[in-house]
Amino acid sequence: MTEKKRQIIVFLIFAAAALSAPFFLKDSYLITVLIFVGINTILAIGLNLLLGYAGQISLGHAAFFGLGAYISGILTTRFPLDPFLVMILAAFCAGALAFVIGFPILKLKGHYLAMATLGFGIIMYIVFNETVSVTGGPSGLSGIPYLSVGPLVFDNDWNNYYLVWISTLAVMLLAINLTQSRIGRALRAIHDSEVAARVMGVNARILKVQIFTVSAVISAFAGSLYAHVVTFIAPASFGFHFSVELLTMVVVGGLGSIYGSFLGAAILTMLPEFLRVFHDLDIIVYGLMLILMTMFMPGGLVSGIQMVTQYIAARKAKRKDEHAQA
Amino acid sequence: MSRNVFRMILVLCFSFLMAGAVFAAPPVKIGALFSVSGPASFLGEPERNTAVMMVDEINKAGGIKGRKLELVVYDTQGDATKAVQAANKLIKDDKVVAIIGPSTTGDSMAVIPVVERAGIPMISCAAGIKITEPVNKWVFKTAQNDVLAVMKIYRHLQQQKIDKVAILTVSDGFGSSGREQLRLQAKEFDIKIISDETYGPKDTDMTVQLTKIRGNEAQAIICWGTNPGPAIVARNARQLGIKTPIYMSHGVSSKKFIELAGDGAEGIILPSGKVIVADQLPDSDPQKKNLMNYVRKYQERYKVEGDHFGGHAWDAIMLLKNAMEKGGFSPAAIRDQLEKTKKFSGIGGTFSFSPDDHAGLTSDAFVLVQVVNGDWKLIK
Numbered sequence: 001m002t003e004k005k006r007q008i009i010v011f012l013i014f015a016a017a018a019l020s021a022p023f024f025l026k027d028s029y030l031i032t033v034l035i036f037v038g039i040n041t042i043l044a045i046g047l048n049l050l051l052g053y054a055g056q057i058s059l060g061h062a063a064f065f066g067l068g069a070y071i072s073g074i075l076t077t078r079f080p081l082d083p084f085l086v087m088i089l090a091a092f093c094a095g096a097l098a099f100v101i102g103f104p105i106l107k108l109k110g111h112y113l114a115m116a117t118l119g120f121g122i123i124m125y126i127v128f129n130e131t132v133s134v135t136g137g138p139s140g141l142s143g144i145p146y147l148s149v150g151p152l153v154f155d156n157d158w159n160n161y162y163l164v165w166i167s168t169l170a171v172m173l174l175a176i177n178l179t180q181s182r183i184g185r186a187l188r189a190i191h192d193s194e195v196a197a198r199v200m201g202v203n204a205r206i207l208k209v210q211i212f213t214v215s216a217v218i219s220a221f222a223g224s225l226y227a228h229v230v231t232f233i234a235p236a237s238f239g240f241h242f243s244v245e246l247l248t249m250v251v252v253g254g255l256g257s258i259y260g261s262f263l264g265a266a267i268l269t270m271l272p273e274f275l276r277v278f279h280d281l282d283i284i285v286y287g288l289m290l291i292l293m294t295m296f297m298p299g300g301l302v303s304g305i306q307m308v309t310q311y312i313a314a315r316k317a318k319r320k321d322e323h324a325q326a
Numbered sequence: 327m328s329r330n331v332f333r334m335i336l337v338l339c340f341s342f343l344m345a346g347a348v349f350a351a352p353p354v355k356i357g358a359l360f361s362v363s364g365p366a367s368f369l370g371e372p373e374r375n376t377a378v379m380m381v382d383e384i385n386k387a388g389g390i391k392g393r394k395l396e397l398v399v400y401d402t403q404g405d406a407t408k409a410v411q412a413a414n415k416l417i418k419d420d421k422v423v424a425i426i427g428p429s430t431t432g433d434s435m436a437v438i439p440v441v442e443r444a445g446i447p448m449i450s451c452a453a454g455i456k457i458t459e460p461v462n463k464w465v466f467k468t469a470q471n472d473v474l475a476v477m478k479i480y481r482h483l484q485q486q487k488i489d490k491v492a493i494l495t496v497s498d499g500f501g502s503s504g505r506e507q508l509r510l511q512a513k514e515f516d517i518k519i520i521s522d523e524t525y526g527p528k529d530t531d532m533t534v535q536l537t538k539i540r541g542n543e544a545q546a547i548i549c550w551g552t553n554p555g556p557a558i559v560a561r562n563a564r565q566l567g568i569k570t571p572i573y574m575s576h577g578v579s580s581k582k583f584i585e586l587a588g589d590g591a592e593g594i595i596l597p598s599g600k601v602i603v604a605d606q607l608p609d610s611d612p613q614k615k616n617l618m619n620y621v622r623k624y625q626e627r628y629k630v631e632g633d634h635f636g637g638h639a640w641d642a643i644m645l646l647k648n649a650m651e652k653g654g655f656s657p658a659a660i661r662d663q664l665e666k667t668k669k670f671s672g673i674g675g676t677f678s679f680s681p682d683d684h685a686g687l688t689s690d691a692f693v694l695v696q697v698v699n700g701d702w703k704l705i706k
Binding site for chain 2: 028029032033036129130132137138139140142155156230231232233234236237272273
């Protein structure tokens with residue numbers, strides 16, 4: 001019970017910090033960056049459910065992100081449909097697609113799974129790029145309307161910040177609940193040993209497809225948000241490169257940690273802003289980060305923070321001992 | 327007497343101080359978004375180099391109305407998300423008065439809502455017709471439309487009495503926009519497209535498409551793309567012994583293309599900005615002086631030949647400079663003055679903007695050139 005209370009308090013503190021941030025930033029351009037941090041956090045959580053909890057890799061998650069963005073973008077620019085309705089439709093389509101391809105793909109393991117998802121990502125990228133009459137092709141789709149609720153139009157940074165971050169917090173809450181449930185435990189069991197999980201009566205095959213679907217739905221939702229916030233989409237934003245960036249976010253932040261996903265998304269989104277001085281060298285910094293993280297902090301930054309606090313606590317205790325002895 | 331001298335000195339000191347204050351006015355910040363890295367770096371790099379060179383030159387000559395310029399360049403990597411973030415940073419953090427770039431149509435389209443909301447004038451260096459059609463109050467561009475390039479080729483074909491062509495376009499922003507125009511204008515010029523092939527931006531062999539084209543009765547081949555694809559097309563065509571005349575787009579009008587295509591480039595005709603044949607232009611051409619100047623200075627500073635992509639940035643900076651000289655440094659005044667620009671002879675052509683035309687060029691912005699003995703030759 002106390003553990004649950006602690007978690008509620010942590011979430012509330014996080015939510016309060018996220019929702020009050022704009023008051024401190026005023027009209028700074030950091031608000032724009034934080035909007036993208038929010039969208040990337042949703043994406044990282046989606047991938048983390050699959051990779052961090054169920055232990056299934058995906059190198060094609062940018063495709064679901066793109067699918068959400070394109071379905072929202074195309075339908076709201078061509079037809080007078082309600083954008084929120086289209087958003088649900090987009091999430092449903094991405095989910096359905098994930099469910100269908102999930103059965104054959106998730107039978108694969110390790111490198112083969114990575115290859116299959118990579119292939120899927122590239123196929124979707126080609127579809128976005130080549131179907132010029134539908135998606136606008138490589139030069140993109142513009143004129144996507146802003147979202148609006150009654151008289152409130154989400155057409156400035158301040159409003160968009162709250163739109164994105166309230167969505168992000170909702171996804172976080174959902175993900176935390178999911179991972180604490182019976183399903184979450186079953187997923188971790190699959191991660192540790194699929195055979196053992198099966199022996200214990202977990203239907204691993206269905207469960208993997210289900211979490212893949214949930215992950216795709218979350219990604220597509222982020223895509224729809226992105227389309228309405230930026231009001232322009234082009235295939236270059238949904239390519240292989242972005243899939244890898246997402247993977248880096250999850251690994252750097254911490255596999256199997258929801259707050260870790262936020263941390264990874266924040267770092268990977270903010271970093272280029274500070275690395276602008278290095279110009280083309282930023283890709284080297286990403287690579288180095290990934291190598292160092294997997295070597296020294298395989299649990300990601302979240303576990304790194306725990307390691308550091310434990311280390312400091314241990315040293316304090318030791319010093320106290322020495323004092324006492326002296 | 328001594329009191330008078332003292333007064334003189336005081337007055338002198340004061341006037342120096344005033345002068346000092348004028349010179350110490352903070353520099354005017356201009357933002358630039360170029361795809362310096364990534365697939366469109368062939369555009370972004372010469373554009374950045376040119377912009378940096380021009381700003382240095384303006385500052386060396388004393389700036390504008392006594393104020394220096396400061397150029398803030400960010401790399402968009404050809405990614406819309408990064409372009410939007412960088413544009414926001416330029417406007418909110420760096421507080422620029424105007425933005426030049428981005429280099430690609432996609433990036434430009436992504437940035438338009440941002441500059442429109444903030445009320446900052448932008449001069450895009452991308453070619454896509456969508457950027458200025460419909461006209462957006464804050465958005466101008468310096469790159470020539472594909473419409474004009476296609477028109478130039480079709481007119482030449484008509485003169486040669488050619489009416490059946492095969493087109494071969496690359497599947498990226500540049501190629502798909504060219505393909506659209508080629509198909510659209512074919513009817514106007516009574517030209518039949520009997521074969522419509524595409525290739526991927528990273529393909530290394532186009533023999534398949536060319537073999538298909540060789541089998542039909544096309545009298546000319548039009549290839550639309552940017553390096554290195556068209557160079558491969560040129561080499562493959564030579565290997566296959568194709569004798570049909572080949573036309574290419576302004577996307578390859580730099581020396582790099584001749585280097586890459588080698589012998590295959592010989593005889594190929596393409597529309598291009600005047601910059602690559604600056605020395606062959608008649609002296610009466612109003613652009614000639616600026617063109618020769620640009621080519622010489624770029625060569626001196628960067629040890630490579632300037633191309634017309636860099637020219638887009640030259641035009642953007644000089645248009646801004648003229649607007650600031652006339653109207654001052656507020657974004658709204660710069661925009662108003664830009665719109666009033668008339669008969670400005672730049673690198674890309676002679677610009678005349680108006681409230682319904684923010685692209686400002688006519689078809690004389692292009693000339694047709696042919697590769698002869700490994701160099702460009704102006705077709706008159």
